[in-house]
Amino acid sequence: xxxxxxKFLEAHQSETPSRFVEEATWRRENASWLRxxxxxxxxxxxxxxxxxxxxxxxxxxxxxxxxxxxxLLSGTENLSFKSIAxxxxxxxxxxxxxVNA
Amino acid sequence: xxxxxWTNGEFLFDFFMxxxxxxxxxxxxxxxxxxxxxxxxxxxxxxxxxxxxxxxxNLDELFIPLDITDSRTRELSREKARxxxxxxxxxxxxxxxxxxxxxxxxxxxxxxxxxxxxxERGHTMEQxxxxxxxxxxxxxxxxxxxxxxxxxxxx
Numbered sequence: 001x002x003x004x005x006x007k008f009l010e011a012h013q014s015e016t017p018s019r020f021v022e023e024a025t026w027r028r029e030n031a032s033w034l035r036x037x038x039x040x041x042x043x044x045x046x047x048x049x050x051x052x053x054x055x056x057x058x059x060x061x062x063x064x065x066x067x068x069x070x071x072l073l074s075g076t077e078n079l080s081f082k083s084i085a086x087x088x089x090x091x092x093x094x095x096x097x098x099v100n101a
Numbered sequence: 102x103x104x105x106x107w108t109n110g111e112f113l114f115d116f117f118m119x120x121x122x123x124x125x126x127x128x129x130x131x132x133x134x135x136x137x138x139x140x141x142x143x144x145x146x147x148x149x150x151x152x153x154x155x156x157x158x159n160l161d162e163l164f165i166p167l168d169i170t171d172s173r174t175r176e177l178s179r180e181k182a183r184x185x186x187x188x189x190x191x192x193x194x195x196x197x198x199x200x201x202x203x204x205x206x207x208x209x210x211x212x213x214x215x216x217x218x219x220x221e222r223g224h225t226m227e228q229x230x231x232x233x234x235x236x237x238x239x240x241x242x243x244x245x246x247x248x249x250x251x252x253x254x255x256x
Contacts, residue, residue, distance in 0.1 A: 005202050008244045020151075023104065028149070043134060045134050
């Protein structure tokens, strides 16, 4: 039999169900490539910090829109090798390092 | 929503830029890329813990009382959960909840806590106020036994 607390919670639950499990499961299933995207985002943030740059500065340097920089910094963008190589060439940095097992 | 922020590099970048002095002062971390990478790792670890947790039976092992006044009785106590196994430095991610009864919690929110107490910064103070408002609401609605209530004092 449900306790008073459980009954209270059931009576007051939100009409909009939580999406945590759905979103967390997506992140878990995509964890492998998300790690690369997050590593790239963190590397760009370090570069911005070292050079005292804002998003607009980075966008100008890369020749892309500020919106695209936002995507890069989000750590959730699935980029192509070509796009990553372009960033590395323009900034003179390595975003993705191959590690031998 | 919490985990959406904690896994969003843009949000984290803005947050740590705004709170860089706390990061340096309390955690001795000066690199934004390290702070963001550590947060990504912590959020993932905490997310895995929550996803895998047998929450109907063992939630009491995930949360700990917020302060001494909450540990005297764990009824309607304010609790926090974090990734307890972090290397290098303690995790700054917090999930806050009110404990109604064994293994029954109401999650009120969470924060990136870089300071010793919640009162020191606006974004954590806001979470403390949410905890207290939620507790007051539950109390007003008689969700728990008033006789065993322990009044809050400041953390």
